[in-house]
Amino acid sequence: MIYDLSRAERQHRAIQNEKPGPTHEPKRCACGKNVTARQLAQHGKCEHYRLTAGLAEGDLDKLRHMLGATAHHPHMKWGFRNHYLCNVQDREAMERLVAAGLAVRGEMMLRTQYYHATRVGCRAAGLDRSGIARALGAVL
Structure with a gap:
């Protein structure tokens, strides 16, 4: 006696024997x-x-603050500023940012130094294209 599977039974067995697809x-x-x-x-x-x-642990936070890319500012306004007036305590952090190519020195004011973020610094801080354009337009 020949056992013939119905169409529904064949589909059911095929589904059971299928291997899952590759996971991404x-x-x-x-x-x-x-x-x-x-x-x-x-x-x-x-x-x-x-x-x-x-960079050290707080350096990226200073870079984000320089660009206005902090949590209390709306993301769509990030890059509205591009300056950081450095005091004595932050000078080492700013020099590390300059050495990494993420910031440049600006003008001196009394005995403090202004710093500005570069295009690479804007990308490292998480700014999108429009934020980078805003930030670099503020300096130029």
């Missing part, structure tokens, strides 16, 4: 951010990690 696992940099596989293959780390590798 996002690639993560050493700093924890999601990055593209191409960027990881080329550089081994994300651009943000590469830019901020030589």
Whole structure:
């Protein structure tokens, strides 16, 4: 006797035997951010990690403050300013930002120094294109 499966039974068995499709696992940099596989293959780390590798813990916060890119400002207004009047305590942090290419020195005022973020510094602080245009337009 030949056992013939009905069409519904064949479909049911086919579904049971299917393997799940490949799952897409996002690639993560050493700093924890999601990055593209191409960027990881080329550089081994994300651009943000590469830019901020030589900075101390609070340096990036000072850069964000310089650009007005803090949590109490709306994201769409980030970059509305691009200056930081440095006091004596913050001078080392600002010099680290200058050495990393994220900021440049501005004019002196009395015995304090103004600093301004560069285009690379704006990207490291998380500004989008319009924010970078606002920030760099404020300096130029």
